[in-house]
Amino acid sequence: MEERYDFKKVEERWQRTWQEKNIFRVKEDASKPKYYCLEMFPYPSGRIHMGHVRNYAIGDVIARYERMRGFNVLHPMGWDAFGLPAENAAIKHGIHPSKWTIENIAYMRDKQLKRLGLSYDWDREVTTCFEEYYRWNQWFFIKMYERGLAYKKLSYVNWCPSCNTVLANEQVEGGLCWRCGSVVTHKELEQWFFKITEYAEELLSSIDKLTGWPERVLTMQRNWIGKSVGVEVDFTVEGGSGKLTIFTTRPDTLFGVTFMSIAPEHPMLESLIKGKKQSEEVLAFVQRVLREDKAVRTDEKQEKEGIFTGAYAVNPLNNDKVPIWVGNFVLMEYGTGAIMSVPAHDQRDFEFAMKYGLPVRVVIQNPGKSLVAEKMAQAYVDDGVMVNSARFDGLSNVAAKEKIADFIEQSKLGKRTVNWRLRDWGISRQRYWGTPIPIIYCEKCGTVPVPEEDLPVKLPMDVALTGKGQSPLAESRSFRETRCPKCGGTARRETDTMDTFVDSSWYFLRYCSPRLESAPFAKNAASYWMSVDQYIGGIEHAVLHLLYARFFTKAIRDLGLWDGDEPFKNLLTQGMVIKDGAKMSKSKGNVVDPDLILSKYGADTARLFSLFAAPPERDLDWSDQGVDGAYRFLHRVWAIVYKHADRLKDVKPAGTEARGNRLYRKTHLTIKKVTEDIEREFHFNTAIAALMEMVNEMYDYTSNEFSVNKQGRVLRSAIDALTLLISPFAPHFAEELWESLGNKASVANAPWPQYDPEAIVASEITVVVQVNGKVRSKLTLPAGSADKEIEAAALADPKVREYTDGKAPKKVIVVQGKLVNVVV
RNA sequence: GCGAGAGUGGCGGAACUGGCAGACGCGCCAGACUUAGGAUCUGGUGGGCAACCGUGGGGGUUCAAGUCCCCCCUCUCGCACCA
Numbered sequence: 060m061e062e063r064y065d066f067k068k069v070e071e072r073w074q075r076t077w078q079e080k081n082i083f084r085v086k087e088d089a090s091k092p093k094y095y096c097l098e099m100f101p102y103p104s105g106r107i108h109m110g111h112v113r114n115y116a117i118g119d120v121i122a123r124y125e126r127m128r129g130f131n132v133l134h135p136m137g138w139d140a141f142g143l144p145a146e147n148a149a150i151k152h153g154i155h156p157s158k159w160t161i162e163n164i165a166y167m168r169d170k171q172l173k174r175l176g177l178s179y180d181w182d183r184e185v186t187t188c189f190e191e192y193y194r195w196n197q198w199f200f201i202k203m204y205e206r207g208l209a210y211k212k213l214s215y216v217n218w219c220p221s222c223n224t225v226l227a228n229e230q231v232e233g234g235l236c237w238r239c240g241s242v243v244t245h246k247e248l249e250q251w252f253f254k255i256t257e258y259a260e261e262l263l264s265s266i267d268k269l270t271g272w273p274e275r276v277l278t279m280q281r282n283w284i285g286k287s288v289g290v291e292v293d294f295t296v297e298g299g300s301g302k303l304t305i306f307t308t309r310p311d312t313l314f315g316v317t318f319m320s321i322a323p324e325h326p327m328l329e330s331l332i333k334g335k336k337q338s339e340e341v342l343a344f345v346q347r348v349l350r351e352d353k354a355v356r357t358d359e360k361q362e363k364e365g366i367f368t369g370a371y372a373v374n375p376l377n378n379d380k381v382p383i384w385v386g387n388f389v390l391m392e393y394g395t396g397a398i399m400s401v402p403a404h405d406q407r408d409f410e411f412a413m414k415y416g417l418p419v420r421v422v423i424q425n426p427g428k429s430l431v432a433e434k435m436a437q438a439y440v441d442d443g444v445m446v447n448s449a450r451f452d453g454l455s456n457v458a459a460k461e462k463i464a465d466f467i468e469q470s471k472l473g474k475r476t477v478n479w480r481l482r483d484w485g486i487s488r489q490r491y492w493g494t495p496i497p498i499i500y501c502e503k504c505g506t507v508p509v510p511e512e513d514l515p516v517k518l519p520m521d522v523a524l525t526g527k528g529q530s531p532l533a534e535s536r537s538f539r540e541t542r543c544p545k546c547g548g549t550a551r552r553e554t555d556t557m558d559t560f561v562d563s564s565w566y567f568l569r570y571c572s573p574r575l576e577s578a579p580f581a582k583n584a585a586s587y588w589m590s591v592d593q594y595i596g597g598i599e600h601a602v603l604h605l606l607y608a609r610f611f612t613k614a615i616r617d618l619g620l621w622d623g624d625e626p627f628k629n630l631l632t633q634g635m636v637i638k639d640g641a642k643m644s645k646s647k648g649n650v651v652d653p654d655l656i657l658s659k660y661g662a663d664t665a666r667l668f669s670l671f672a673a674p675p676e677r678d679l680d681w682s683d684q685g686v687d688g689a690y691r692f693l694h695r696v697w698a699i700v701y702k703h704a705d706r707l708k709d710v711k712p713a714g715t716e717a718r719g720n721r722l723y724r725k726t727h728l729t730i731k732k733v734t735e736d737i738e739r740e741f742h743f744n745t746a747i748a749a750l751m752e753m754v755n756e757m758y759d760y761t762s763n764e765f766s767v768n769k770q771g772r773v774l775r776s777a778i779d780a781l782t783l784l785i786s787p788f789a790p791h792f793a794e795e796l797w798e799s800l801g802n803k804a805s806v807a808n809a810p811w812p813q814y815d816p817e818a819i820v821a822s823e824i825t826v827v828v829q830v831n832g833k834v835r836s837k838l839t840l841p842a843g844s845a846d847k848e849i850e851a852a853a854l855a856d857p858k859v860r861e862y863t864d865g866k867a868p869k870k871v872i873v874v875q876g877k878l879v880n881v882v883v
Numbered sequence: 884g885c886g887a888g889a890g891u892g893g894c895g896g897a898a899c900u901g902g903c904a905g906a907c908g909c910g911c912c913a914g915a916c917u918u919a920g921g922a923u924c925u926g927g928u929g930g931g932c933a934a935c936c937g938u939g940g941g942g943g944u945u946c947a948a949g950u951c952c953c954c955c956c957u958c959u960c961g962c963a964c965c966a
Contacts, residue, residue, distance in 0.1 A: 601961080685908070750907095874902055
């Protein structure tokens with residue numbers, strides 16, 4: 060151990076040692092409990108940013124802690140390596156996406172991540188753009204195709220004009236592209252879909268099992284899936300031109316229908332307006348609305364507009380004749396594209412009725428005060444008693460919901476049904492750098508999946524990328540033209556590639572057996588390692604990756620490949636790294652480059668600071684001065700250990716005989732505190748604060764006359780504990796101290812310290828004395844003093860006497876060993 | 884509008900079941916060592932001269948409230964015409 064802490068030497072040395080000795084290589088071991096710790100793998104953009112540093116530092120503390128607790132820890136890392144930036148770089152700089160990606164990975168792995176000292180089993184590295192990986196994307200696709208979970212249909216899709224590709228619903232944020240922020244347009248295209256809706260019910264119901272996930276992620280998923288239970292009801296169109304089917308979640312308001320509204324795209328529109336005097340006007344309205352951009356039209360602030368079609372529908376419950384309107388707010392893709400409108404009990408309908416002078420009919424009476432239709436200023440949407448609803452009058456509307464639904468089903472007027480907001484997952488992308496969809500189109504045989512033995516369908520390397528036009532793969536004749544696997548005739552390949560979110564939907568399973576060539580993963584390995592015990596990543600994936608991965612896991616289960624329902628048992632969503640109150644971004648000029656921090660302070664300081672400055676789930680405010688503080692702390696620890704290490708090398712650590720010693724007690728209190736803080740929601744910031752307190756105590760303890768004989772053993776046990784406790788946070792640093800104390804094996808595999816409950820018992824207690832709830836004095840009493848003794852001591856206290864002014868106390872409250880409140 | 888989370892010193896943040904508000908760190912002030920200090924160590928540091936006042940604001944419960952209850956304000960994130 061050198062006198063001065065030289066982080067560069069220390070970190071390089073231990074990184075080399077870990078690698079040479081394969082300290083973090085793991086394999087299945089039935090004799091040990093397993094722990095799977097996973098951080099969301101990065102996109103190889105070229106450089107890591109502070110968000111990555113934070114994410115991996117958090118994961119590494121957990122992995123190292125659980126390892127020391129005796130778990131067999133799987134802690135892998137890989138690359139989400141397909142995606143658009145590689146293609147854009149190719150277009151801009153003329154470098155092949157493959158070369159660009161592989162060079163980025165090499166830099167990020169060897170020059171950045173490895174410098175952070177993360178305890179990964181690098182032998183399990185997974186790279187999704189390699190054939191050995193993406194062939195299994197294709198294999199899953201075919202398995203899903205065979206089961207009807209992958210299908211092709213013509214559909215309106217979200218189209219990003221800037222990225223030149225399709226986007227899934229999950230990738231459109233407020234009408235803008237999630238990647239580049241361009242306004243998303245719509246296009247009709249033949250698209251491949253994964254039938255995620257098949258799992259809608261289970262994806263929703265098993266959310267309740269995800270007790271280790273943050274509530275807001277669960278809420279976001281629930282909202283996204285958007286289950287709504289209701290009834291479909293057939294209204295007949297007056298004049299006999301068929302049925303108009305509507306969906307409602309409020310069958311209890313059926314008697315209050317005063318008009319109907321249909322979407323401008325509704326297929327019945329044409330027949331409804333045929334021969335009506337207003338048909339031209341209606342068509343003009345519809346065309347105007349349809350020309351508007353979808354994002355604009357569906358903006359809530361957009362004024363609700365409509366026009367009467369001239370046609371009427373008959374309410375099957377009371378035979379009322381109600382006008383049919385076209386509304387710009389009615390969505391063709393939700394429900395049936397037609398709604399019944401009940402202005403008395405729906406605010407939107409109410410506003411629409413007021414605007415166009417349509418009638419209001421109350422069918423649910425407010426039990427408090429009587430509603431009068433003409434005097435209503437807004438819709439009444441709460442529960443109440445049924446009125447104006449024939450034989451349902453007098454029932455509570457909650458009961459009537461069921462009764463009316465029953466009646467509708469019995470009379471064959473409609474049926475109970477469930478509507479979902481969740482749409483099937485469109486996975487076709489008209490881009491190059493992704494997994495080719497393994498489908499062949501044959502004129503004779505139609506759509507033919509590529510046979511398993513012909514996989515992978517390799518991504519050709521000689522495709523010209525222009526960024527213009529359709530799928531780049533369509534430009535490659537050698538790729539496009541092929542033979543039909545069924546009849547051998549000429550055929551063409553599908554030239555779209557898969558959404559890269561397919562890659563990340565099962566990579567956690569691949570880590571279980573990353574080099575397996577016969578299957579995506581080995582069932583026994585997955586049985587041992589899965590599920591992921593702790594998953595860590597950003598909140599931005601709440602409904603993208605995290606929903607797709609859950610879907611894939613369930614589909615994989617149904618393929619019989621793994622016996623589990625959910626991929627991630629516990630989820631930690633770490634906050635963003637911000638600086639000067641804003642997210643780090645090039646345009647703001649507040650980016651902190653991890654490379655600079657690593658060169659100036661080293662990995663251990665960078666890790667320590669990013670864990671100390673805020674609890675993991677909160678945003679972290681980066682502060683250069685705060686980093687100095689973390690750096691200083693390590694130097695301070697180094698200095699005190701260096702000062703005593705030589706003398707203490709052969710000193711036995713103190714045992715139970717040291718109970719009662721101040722530093723010994725602090726040591727055990729710190730072991731307790733750090734352990735509990737890690738266990739309790741990973742509160743690393745307070746755990747590190749406790750370590751700082753302990754170091755302050757060590758300085759205090761050794762500042763006066765110090766004798767190795769008398770105090771050395773206590774100090775030795777303090778330094779031992781400190782080294783172990785700090786090792787998940789500052790691993791290189793801890794290894795160096797651990798070695799200097801005479802240990803041969805890596806601290807990474809040393810057992811986590813245990814505290815001695817007897818050692819933390821205090822011999823004296825400080826009792827706070829309050830008069831009328833205000834702190835007036837403090838008493839130091841022997842531990843275990845009885846309440847009566849504490850009370851007597853408090854009343855005898857001169858300060859208390861002064862404040863009670865000689866009056867007899869009205870009441871005295873004694874909180875066991877802690878506090879006395881004298882009430883006068 | 885709905886849902887989730889948050890408002891505590893000059894700053895980042897502590898306070899786990901109601902019981903000393905401000906742990907720990909940054910910054911600042913003073914001292915020591917020094918030719919020097921942007922190194923290190925030691926001490927101090929919520930406001931106010933004081934009584935006292937202090938956890939976004941206003942009420943309440945309680946011997947005791949950052950913590951529990953009611954009303955309101957602000958900020959962040961997500962969803963948002965879903966019938």
